[in-house]
Amino acid sequence: MLFSNSAIAQLNHHGRSNLVSIFAPDYREEPYWWMAAPPSGEDVTASVPGPVKADVAIVGGGITGLTAALFLARGGADVIVVDSGEIGGGAARMNAGFLGRTLKRSIGWLDKHVGSEYAVRVYRELDEALKGIESLVNSEQIECHRRTCGRLISANSEPHLRHLIKDMEEMKHRLGFDYEVVSKSDLHSELASDCYFGGVVVPDLGSIHPGLYHSGLLKRGKEAGVRFLERAAVLTIDSNGGRKSVRTERGEISATQVIVATNGYTPRNLKWFARRLVPFRGFITATEILPSELIDKVLPKRRTYLDTKMGIDFIRSAPDSERILFGGLTGRLNSTSTSLVPALYRRMTRIMPDLEGVKISRSWTGFCAGTFDFMPHMGIHDGIHYALGYNFAGVPLGTHFGRKLASRILGKGGGSSAFDIEKFPTLPLFNGTGLVAPLAMQYFNLHDRWITKGK
Numbered sequence: 001m002l003f004s005n006s007a008i009a010q011l012n013h014h015g016r017s018n019l020v021s022i023f024a025p026d027y028r029e030e031p032y033w034w035m036a037a038p039p040s041g042e043d044v045t046a047s048v049p050g051p052v053k054a055d056v057a058i059v060g061g062g063i064t065g066l067t068a069a070l071f072l073a074r075g076g077a078d079v080i081v082v083d084s085g086e087i088g089g090g091a092a093r094m095n096a097g098f099l100g101r102t103l104k105r106s107i108g109w110l111d112k113h114v115g116s117e118y119a120v121r122v123y124r125e126l127d128e129a130l131k132g133i134e135s136l137v138n139s140e141q142i143e144c145h146r147r148t149c150g151r152l153i154s155a156n157s158e159p160h161l162r163h164l165i166k167d168m169e170e171m172k173h174r175l176g177f178d179y180e181v182v183s184k185s186d187l188h189s190e191l192a193s194d195c196y197f198g199g200v201v202v203p204d205l206g207s208i209h210p211g212l213y214h215s216g217l218l219k220r221g222k223e224a225g226v227r228f229l230e231r232a233a234v235l236t237i238d239s240n241g242g243r244k245s246v247r248t249e250r251g252e253i254s255a256t257q258v259i260v261a262t263n264g265y266t267p268r269n270l271k272w273f274a275r276r277l278v279p280f281r282g283f284i285t286a287t288e289i290l291p292s293e294l295i296d297k298v299l300p301k302r303r304t305y306l307d308t309k310m311g312i313d314f315i316r317s318a319p320d321s322e323r324i325l326f327g328g329l330t331g332r333l334n335s336t337s338t339s340l341v342p343a344l345y346r347r348m349t350r351i352m353p354d355l356e357g358v359k360i361s362r363s364w365t366g367f368c369a370g371t372f373d374f375m376p377h378m379g380i381h382d383g384i385h386y387a388l389g390y391n392f393a394g395v396p397l398g399t400h401f402g403r404k405l406a407s408r409i410l411g412k413g414g415g416s417s418a419f420d421i422e423k424f425p426t427l428p429l430f431n432g433t434g435l436v437a438p439l440a441m442q443y444f445n446l447h448d449r450w451i452t453k454g455k
Ligand SMILES: Cc1cc2nc3c(=O)[nH]c(=O)nc-3n(C[C@H](O)[C@H](O)[C@H](O)COP(=O)(O)OP(=O)(O)OC[C@H]3O[C@@H](n4cnc5c(N)ncnc54)[C@H](O)[C@@H]3O)c2cc1C
Pocket: 059, 060, 061, 062, 063, 064, 065, 082, 083, 084, 085, 086, 087, 088, 089, 090, 091, 092, 093, 094, 095, 096, 097, 098, 099, 100, 232, 233, 234, 235, 261, 262, 263, 264, 265, 266, 267, 281, 282, 283, 284, 327, 365, 366, 367, 368, 369, 387, 388, 390, 391, 392, 393, 394, 395, 396, 397, 398
């Protein structure tokens, strides 16, 4: 949607006239990534006639769904991917494109609560997922600007920095993951900000253009013979003898196996799954095209950037034009991102004062999914395969789990996972919506403050 003059006038009318100038003339509430990879820009089969039979029906055409579909089709299965919207209309083409080994649980926490052997398994698998996306992009020749750019994690306080370095040291010692400490006085060589107390660079983490990545997966899936059914929300999934019946808004699909890959968009009617996922909105803005010297000053090494709060602010440059992307305020209930652009802008310019005066050209919001144990999950429930709950890090893990689910269904080896945990917790009376996300953000903020006070 173009942000029209009347909408600007409306903002004006509500007393934000001083902020109106932050919007570029071409401002739209739409993911920046859609400029290169709009969800409807593909020649997706928009309808499948009559009752459909398939070996595997995949609910959700995001990263998980399309990766599973590609590997299943390559393995000889007849696959149909069903999406309630356009293929690529979910978080797959809305995320920030950070590639990491991100998990809300630190290795130290896992050690203490679940055991050191399991902790190492988890982080090894996260590393496998990170490397897996690189090898997939290379082997499938997907042009999506994947780059090992390194990540700067900036500390919001001195105790945060100590905590961060301890964590990094632990991972280096036990898993060989490298990192470099950046002192407060050296921070400007990485990020033109005085807000932080130093940080660490993790050199082997990367970035991607998520729109082009997802559209590349879609292209390869189509070439492999995957069928797609768009705008056909799945209403129910029933076991019918050996086969499963997937009832959609546009007819029924009969399949031997079903995968649920709906993550933050999981509807309440898929009750068992929805009860285990807390949908969170994430918000991102993209600036207008900037002078490259300005970006080189602010983000000299063009890495990805985030901080040590649980409610992170995150920054990167666009890989295909001279813009800066800034995200934050995760978990806010606002259903549009435009209403949060002024707040995001204030945060962005507080962190990077050199950006004062630049204009915002795009903003958007999408859903990710948290879980009650802060762990992503894959597994099988009532005969239905699933991979869900990425806690904001589903680009590598969605790819990884999609591949693993395909291996399982094809009966190949390599389908086991540290994230196939028997217990996938929920809360009494929780139905997948409501105030859990904002309450959880309150908890995260308290947690941030607790770490800040330090031990
Ligand atoms: C703003 C934002 C920034 C993020 N940044 C990063 C990042 O930098 N790095 C990272 O690793 N992760 C990031 N994430 C998370 C990442 O995007 C997700 O974890 C990932 O997209 C999950 O992939 P998926 O395929 O499981 O789900 P999605 O990509 O969300 O796809 C789910 C699909 O299911 C469909 N669906 C829902 N209900 C139904 C139904 N009833 N019937 C049929 N289809 C249905 C939806 O339409 C959607 O297309 C971010 C997320 C957001 C929102």
